[in-house]
Amino acid sequence: MSARLIALGIVFVALLTLPYWMFGVYYVNVASQILFYAIFALGLNVLVGYGGLVSLGHAGLFGISAYATGYMLQLGYGHPTAILVALIMGLASMVIYAVLSLRSTGIGFIMITLALGEILWGLAYRWISVTGGDNGINVPSRPTLLGSSMSNATTFYYTTLLVFLISVGLMWVFVRSPFGAALRGTRDQPRRMNALGYHVWAIRFWACMFSGLLTAVSGILFVYYTQFISPQTLSLTSSAEVLLMVISGGPGTLLGPFVGAGLVVVVKNVVSAFIERWNFLLGAIFVAIVILMPEGLVPGTARLWRSLWRKRAHAVTPPAAKTEASS
Amino acid sequence: MSFWLVLTVNSVTFGGLLFLLSAGFSLIFGLMRIPNLTHGSLFMVGAYVGATFVVGMLGFALNFWLAAILATLTVAALGALAERLLLRRLPGDQLAQVLVTLGLSFMAADFCLMVWGGDPLSVATPDSLTGFVRFGTVVFPAYRLAIIALAVVVAIGLWLLLDRTRLGAMIRAGVDDPDMARVVGIRVSQLFTIVFALGAGLAAFAGITGGPILSVYPGLDQDMLPLALVVVILGGSGSLLGSFVGSIIVGFIYNFGQALLPELAYFVLFMPMLLVLLLRPQGLFGRHVP
Numbered sequence: 001m002s003a004r005l006i007a008l009g010i011v012f013v014a015l016l017t018l019p020y021w022m023f024g025v026y027y028v029n030v031a032s033q034i035l036f037y038a039i040f041a042l043g044l045n046v047l048v049g050y051g052g053l054v055s056l057g058h059a060g061l062f063g064i065s066a067y068a069t070g071y072m073l074q075l076g077y078g079h080p081t082a083i084l085v086a087l088i089m090g091l092a093s094m095v096i097y098a099v100l101s102l103r104s105t106g107i108g109f110i111m112i113t114l115a116l117g118e119i120l121w122g123l124a125y126r127w128i129s130v131t132g133g134d135n136g137i138n139v140p141s142r143p144t145l146l147g148s149s150m151s152n153a154t155t156f157y158y159t160t161l162l163v164f165l166i167s168v169g170l171m172w173v174f175v176r177s178p179f180g181a182a183l184r185g186t187r188d189q190p191r192r193m194n195a196l197g198y199h200v201w202a203i204r205f206w207a208c209m210f211s212g213l214l215t216a217v218s219g220i221l222f223v224y225y226t227q228f229i230s231p232q233t234l235s236l237t238s239s240a241e242v243l244l245m246v247i248s249g250g251p252g253t254l255l256g257p258f259v260g261a262g263l264v265v266v267v268k269n270v271v272s273a274f275i276e277r278w279n280f281l282l283g284a285i286f287v288a289i290v291i292l293m294p295e296g297l298v299p300g301t302a303r304l305w306r307s308l309w310r311k312r313a314h315a316v317t318p319p320a321a322k323t324e325a326s327s
Numbered sequence: 328m329s330f331w332l333v334l335t336v337n338s339v340t341f342g343g344l345l346f347l348l349s350a351g352f353s354l355i356f357g358l359m360r361i362p363n364l365t366h367g368s369l370f371m372v373g374a375y376v377g378a379t380f381v382v383g384m385l386g387f388a389l390n391f392w393l394a395a396i397l398a399t400l401t402v403a404a405l406g407a408l409a410e411r412l413l414l415r416r417l418p419g420d421q422l423a424q425v426l427v428t429l430g431l432s433f434m435a436a437d438f439c440l441m442v443w444g445g446d447p448l449s450v451a452t453p454d455s456l457t458g459f460v461r462f463g464t465v466v467f468p469a470y471r472l473a474i475i476a477l478a479v480v481v482a483i484g485l486w487l488l489l490d491r492t493r494l495g496a497m498i499r500a501g502v503d504d505p506d507m508a509r510v511v512g513i514r515v516s517q518l519f520t521i522v523f524a525l526g527a528g529l530a531a532f533a534g535i536t537g538g539p540i541l542s543v544y545p546g547l548d549q550d551m552l553p554l555a556l557v558v559v560i561l562g563g564s565g566s567l568l569g570s571f572v573g574s575i576i577v578g579f580i581y582n583f584g585q586a587l588l589p590e591l592a593y594f595v596l597f598m599p600m601l602l603v604l605l606l607r608p609q610g611l612f613g614r615h616v617p
Contacts, residue, residue: 054422056429100601103608107421111362111556115600118553122593129590236549240429247426280437286430290423291416 015161019154028153029225034258034265035160036221039167041245041257043214046171048243049252050180051207052187053101053109056239057117058215061097063234064120065090065219070137070229071130079143083220090216091209093120098208102201105190117239124231136230139223160221167214171254174210183207237279241268244282248289250299329465334586335579340471340540342578343478347533348551349558349570350485351526357502357565358515358522361421364428365409366530367552368435373402373531374543375443378450391453399532406527410520418516432548440545450538474536481529482571489567498522502565554581557600563610572611 019028040062047053068089072082101112124131131137142151174180185193186200194200223229232238241264249260267285272278293300348370355363380394389397409431417423456470489495500508501515509515534543541547558577562569580599584592603610 054425100604103604107360107362107425108608110422110425111560112604114362115553115556115560115597118556119594119597122553122596123591126593127590237433240433243426277437277441279433280441283430283433283435283437286433287413287427290426290430291413 019157025153028157030265030269032153032157032160032225033269034262035157035164036218036225037242037245037265038258038261039164039214039221040218040242041249041261042167042171043211043218044242045246045251045253045257046174046183046207046211046214048246049250049256050175050183050187051204053105053204053207054243055097055101055113055211056110056236056243057097057101057113057115057120058211058242059234059236059238060117060120061090061093061212061215062219062222062238062242063124063229063231064093065216066223066229066233067124067131067137069220069223070139073139074137083143086220087213087216090219091212094208094212094215097212098205102204102208114236114239117234117236121231121234121236124234131231134230136228139227139229142224142227156225160225163217163221167217168254168258170214175254179203179206237282240286241282244286244289248285250295253299256299332465333467334582336467336471338579338582339575340474340578341582342575343475344533344537344540345554345558345578346478346571346574347481347536348530349555349562349574350481350567351522351529352555353559353562353564353566353570354498354502354522355526356559358498358505359414359421359424359519361424361428362556362559363523363526364425364552365406365432365435366526366555367548367550368432368439369402369406369527369530370534370537370551371439371543371548372405372435373398373534374450374538374541374547375439375448375534376401376531377535378448378538378543379443381450382448391451395532395535398535399528402531403524403528407520407524410523414519414523415516432552436545436548443543443545445545447542447544449542450535452539470539474540477536481532482567485567494521554596557596560600560610561603563612566610566612569610569612 015031018031022028022031040058044055044058047055065086068086069082072085073079077085097113097116100116101109104112125133127133142156182193182198182203185198186203190200193203222233245260245264246257247260248263249256249258267281268278271281295303348366352363352366355361355366377394377398380389380397381391413427413431414424417427452470456473458469459466460469460472461467487495489498497508497513498518498521500511500513501518505515534547554577558570558573561576562571562573576599577596580596581592584595588595
């Protein structure tokens with residue numbers, strides 16, 4: 001446990017001082033990307049990891065907040081209004097998502113969220129008078145925070161880091177709260193939870209709203225980062241990418257989505273510098289992880305590590321070491 | 328007047344194509360309980376492979392229908408292979424199976440882009456059907472009428488297969504209650520392979536027959552998969568009648584939507600699906616809620 005705390009401390013300090021030791025602006029920007037995608041993955045993880053509800057339409061929610069920001073700015077409103085409207089739009093769409101897709105669970109939930117995501121993608125693509133179609137919407141400027149403009153990569157990084165830390169804090173509280181426990185209960189034993197007097201639908205609904213909030217926040221950060229939004233962001237590929245972040249990092253773990261986001265963003269950036277075939281690799285990684293390491297990279301590696309450790313400990317002092325390792 | 332009539336014929340044609348695509352999707356969904364997310368890719372791969380046969384390789388071009396049959400068989404074999412090698416490894420884990428089909432669909436899309444490039448490929452209409460058929464004052468392209476006829480023939484064939492043969496009875500038993508079907512000695516896992524190959528073949532056949540109308544381009548898979556999804560949600564999974572009626576409905580809404588509300592066509596398409604989900608979650612003709 002203490003080793004884990006030390007590791008977390010090192011990661012925290014590294015994140016805090018990152019712009020000072022990173023090689024260049026490009027890498028600081030990659031770090032910002034990892035952070036806002038990690039917030040997105042945290043949001044999806046609420047449903048996938050803790051609620052057992054796999055959504056394949058989250059890119060639609062992510063995109064709608066981004067589009068709302070861009071559209072409001074295009075209409076001439078200020079940044080605070082645009083951000084507020086984007087949050088409201090994101091949450092309102094999540095209400096529609098939740099009401100429709102929570103009619104079923106499991107495969108039905110996947111199908112309905114997939115269809116809803118495709119609707120939003122189709123709207124972004126074809127409703128040219130609002131979204132600009134394939135040309136997308138440009139966001140001319142980033143907001144100014146406490147007197148320093150976010151167009152600076154370092155300032156943007158620290159803003160994203162702050163939002164990321166708040167999100168992780170929220171997740172930490174959520175996982176330990178009675179609400180988090182109830183959500184895990186509805187994932188594992190919905191009928192028993194129902195019999196115990198919990199309102200399973202309401203618990204799932206509020207989990208969706210929490211997920212939607214994180215997704216909307218990350219969508220806004222995304223649109224300010226790229227300063228451009230196009231239908232590609234809402235496509236099934238994007239939904240699958242973020243699901244890959246959650247699954248590769250380990251669904252139902254607090255920091256798994258962060259690891260997954262780091263992995264996907266780095267691989268995507270590195271790979272696309274060499275070859276164009278990112279989608280092929282994305283698909284191949286997906287298939288490989290699902291078949292070989294179904295519980296995700298973080299728990300999967302932890303499992304391998306533990307079993308190695310246990311073998312070694314077993315050879316030296318069997319009983320005491322064994323209980324400690326397995327706890 | 329003739330505008331509406333032409334639009335109607337186009338809608339029925341598109342509905343016929345959708346039926347070819349979604350009948351297999353519906354059967355796979357009904358039997359294996361997973362939405363096969365590679366179905367759009369199978370459609371696209373079928374179209375590309377068929378188009379390649381038609382254009383010809385090494386100065387050796389094939390007749391359109393022969394090419395269609397070859398493409399169908401190729402893709403059916405690929406489908407059976409994917410089921411045997413990958414989905415089979417994840418028995419009972421439907422979530423993992425869906426994710427594998429999703430991963431495969433990305434790989435297929437990128438593979439097609441790599442092999443056939445980014446430019447759309449147009450497929451020539453078969454020579455015997457390039458003409459027009461005249462009904463009074465209105466003319467229809469013969470090929471579109473032929474697609475309708477083909478869809479009806481395939482529908483009747485599938486109905487006979489499912490309703491009149493021993494294999495069909497086993498598939499129906501598997502759709503209704505896979506556990507009970509296993510108990511009475513039906514090898515349901517073998518049915519999985521057969522149905523997956525059948526569905527893949529039908530999707531590929533739809534892809535190549537749709538080629539002269541839709542042409543073949545990267546992203547075709549992403550255009551077709553949601554349509555198949557809507558058809559199955561509308562009609563209900565595992566029901567042949569459901570996918571037939573669903574396909575015709577979606578064909579009409581899609582074509583009329585594109586003609587009348589081009590910007591919102593995609594949105595209009597999903598409205599009946601949402602209504603069905605709210606009022607009748609198992610679909611119009613479905614037997615169980617997914």
